[in-house]
Amino acid sequence: MARAGRRRFGFGRSVGVRFAAVYALVFGLSSAGLATFLWWDTVGLLQRQVESAINVDARSLAARFQAGGLPLLIATINRRIALNVDDSAIYLVVDPSYQPVAGNLRGWPKVVARLGVWYQVPVKRAQIVSLAEMRGYQLPLGFRLLIGRDVEARARLRALVAGGLLWAVLVMVVLGIAGALAIRGLLQRALANVSRTANAIAGGDLSHRVALSGRGDEFDLLAETINDMLDRMSRLMDGVRQVSNAIAHDLRTPITRARARLEDALSHAEGDAALRAAIERATEDLDAINAIFQALLRISEIEAGARRAAFAAVELRPLLADLHELFTAAAEERGLALDLLQEDPAEAPTLLGDRELLQQALANLLDNALKFSPPGGRITLSVRRQGTMVEITVADQGPGIPPAERFRATERFYRAESARHTPGSGLGLSLVQAVAQLHGGSLRLEDNEPGLAATLALPAREPRPAPPAPLPAALPASAA
Amino acid sequence: MTRVPLALAMLAATLAFAAAAGSVGRAAGGGGADPLAVTSDTTHYCHSLAAKVVAARPPGGATTAADALAAAGRRLCRQGDVLGGILRLRHALLLELHPADP
Numbered sequence: 090m091a092r093a094g095r096r097r098f099g100f101g102r103s104v105g106v107r108f109a110a111v112y113a114l115v116f117g118l119s120s121a122g123l124a125t126f127l128w129w130d131t132v133g134l135l136q137r138q139v140e141s142a143i144n145v146d147a148r149s150l151a152a153r154f155q156a157g158g159l160p161l162l163i164a165t166i167n168r169r170i171a172l173n174v175d176d177s178a179i180y181l182v183v184d185p186s187y188q189p190v191a192g193n194l195r196g197w198p199k200v201v202a203r204l205g206v207w208y209q210v211p212v213k214r215a216q217i218v219s220l221a222e223m224r225g226y227q228l229p230l231g232f233r234l235l236i237g238r239d240v241e242a243r244a245r246l247r248a249l250v251a252g253g254l255l256w257a258v259l260v261m262v263v264l265g266i267a268g269a270l271a272i273r274g275l276l277q278r279a280l281a282n283v284s285r286t287a288n289a290i291a292g293g294d295l296s297h298r299v300a301l302s303g304r305g306d307e308f309d310l311l312a313e314t315i316n317d318m319l320d321r322m323s324r325l326m327d328g329v330r331q332v333s334n335a336i337a338h339d340l341r342t343p344i345t346r347a348r349a350r351l352e353d354a355l356s357h358a359e360g361d362a363a364l365r366a367a368i369e370r371a372t373e374d375l376d377a378i379n380a381i382f383q384a385l386l387r388i389s390e391i392e393a394g395a396r397r398a399a400f401a402a403v404e405l406r407p408l409l410a411d412l413h414e415l416f417t418a419a420a421e422e423r424g425l426a427l428d429l430l431q432e433d434p435a436e437a438p439t440l441l442g443d444r445e446l447l448q449q450a451l452a453n454l455l456d457n458a459l460k461f462s463p464p465g466g467r468i469t470l471s472v473r474r475q476g477t478m479v480e481i482t483v484a485d486q487g488p489g490i491p492p493a494e495r496f497r498a499t500e501r502f503y504r505a506e507s508a509r510h511t512p513g514s515g516l517g518l519s520l521v522q523a524v525a526q527l528h529g530g531s532l533r534l535e536d537n538e539p540g541l542a543a544t545l546a547l548p549a550r551e552p553r554p555a556p557p558a559p560l561p562a563a564l565p566a567s568a569a
Numbered sequence: 570m571t572r573v574p575l576a577l578a579m580l581a582a583t584l585a586f587a588a589a590a591g592s593v594g595r596a597a598g599g600g601g602a603d604p605l606a607v608t609s610d611t612t613h614y615c616h617s618l619a620a621k622v623v624a625a626r627p628p629g630g631a632t633t634a635a636d637a638l639a640a641a642g643r644r645l646c647r648q649g650d651v652l653g654g655i656l657r658l659r660h661a662l663l664l665e666l667h668p669a670d671p
Binding site for chain 1: 604605606607608609610614618621651652655656659660662663666
């Protein structure tokens with residue numbers, strides 16, 4: 090089975106998973122960015138404030154030392170400690186041998202090994218341990234200054250914010266995963282619908298269609314497009330099937346007939362003349378088959394558009410006159426009248442197209458009209474301008490085509506019930522339709538009351554500035 | 570990359586953030602060392618601060634609030650509430666040195 094060998098997508102290859110991962114990544118990055126901003130704007134701000142205060146303090150004390158030497162520095166530090174109402178300041182001045190000179194620490198902390206670097210050191214104040222941020226500075230004459238601030242409150246706030254953000258991130262992770270799974274599920278459901286239909290089509294069930302949700306969203310638009318495509322494919326498949334059946338049916342009869350004649354001649358022919366006659370009739374049957382194939386190939390060639398490159402200006406007046414002349418004799422033989430009507434014989438419309446194909450298309454329409462017109466009937470070949478189009482109509486007084494069957498009349502090998510006993514292959518109108526479409530026009534089948542009016546509408550080569558009033562001129566077949 | 574399993578990627582991001590939030594982001598601290606003793610929380614310092622308050626008393630006499638805070642500070646220091654006493658003495662000193670901006 091073909092499906093058994095079909096590749097199944099792994100977790101990482103799934104489009105749904107990839108969409109979900111992208112969603113989770115974007116959501117995670119957004120959340121991380123928000124958390125970073127909150128952290129920077131709360132804990133970071135407090136830390137920057139402490140560091141700024143210590144640096145300002147250090148510059149001020151250094152200036153004092155420069156101005157009044159060690160005594161003024163000591164006095165200033167003692168005064169700042171004495172006035173430190175919130176009891177958070179830490180000062181220490183040591184001499185070059187690290188002996189304390191002033192401040193509220195017993196000695197230089199061992200952990201503060203380098204000057205100019207921020208340290209966080211636990212300090213004990215009235216038997217209460219807290220955290221202090223401090224930094225060492227170099228003073229002239231080998232003295233060193235240590236300034237610190239109690240940051241226990243900030244540390245607690247930082248822990249509080251960090252804990253809150255951590256929980257927030259965990260919640261975001263859960264929400265991100267849930268959202269990603271939801272997106273994955275949504276995509277999988279939407280694509281599973283299409284996949285089911287595709288599998289059914291692949292399995293041979295061309296009637297299956299993608300279900301619409303009714304929400305009118307992008308998936309519904311996609312489903313509608315796919316369904317339209319499947320409808321078109323179904324029609325094409327029906328056409329191919331119908332053509333195949335028609336070919337088999339229409340060719341079997343003449344082939345069987347030719348075979349029977351040859352077989353009969355082989356068994357019962359008396360003399361060369363009878364044998365030759367049988368072979369000639371069989372050859373005629375085979376020629377008819379060959380003509381059908383040539384017509385099919387010609388329609389395919391026209392539909393492929395290969396002949397469009399050979400388009401040239403085609404004047405309709407001589408073309409229609411030739412056709413009128415050609416078919417008048419055949420019409421008279423059958424007791425029919427063939428009229429050619431032109432709205433303005435002096436001004437012949439011009440088309441851009443293939444003269445041979447146009448002639449063949451119109452000949453097919455006239456041939457049909459001759460075949461289906463009752464004796465004494467009248468056939469009209471007319472041409473008129475309709476906006477930018479030129480309309481050539483062949484109207485007869487035959488049985489016509491019922492409205493319900495007209496849309497099928499241009500299908501290959503289609504024969505109306507009323508035409509079953511009339512010679513023909515059912516390819517004539519197919520060729521006319523193909524020629525019309527090749528020239529950017531259309532074939533229109535209408536009721537002539539009675540009869541059929543087949544109109545070939547083709548774009549004119551150049552539009553006329555102003556349409557003149559219709560001036561029909563009748564050319565009876567008998568007068569032509 | 571999108572092929573990294575989703576849960577592992579998000580867990581890694583969470584752990585990275587947790588590590589960043591929990592870290593101090595500073596040079597070596599004194600986490601394992603004994604806390605540094607601050608000397609401005611002793612009874613001795615409280616007494617020396619009380620003496621500074623007296624010495625800083627302006628010639629015309631201190632304000633009632635400054636006197637009250639100084640007296641309370643001395644009393645608390647005597648009673649053993651050193652931090653409370655130091656806090657009041659600092660306020661008293663602040664009032665004496667900057668009477669217009671208490």
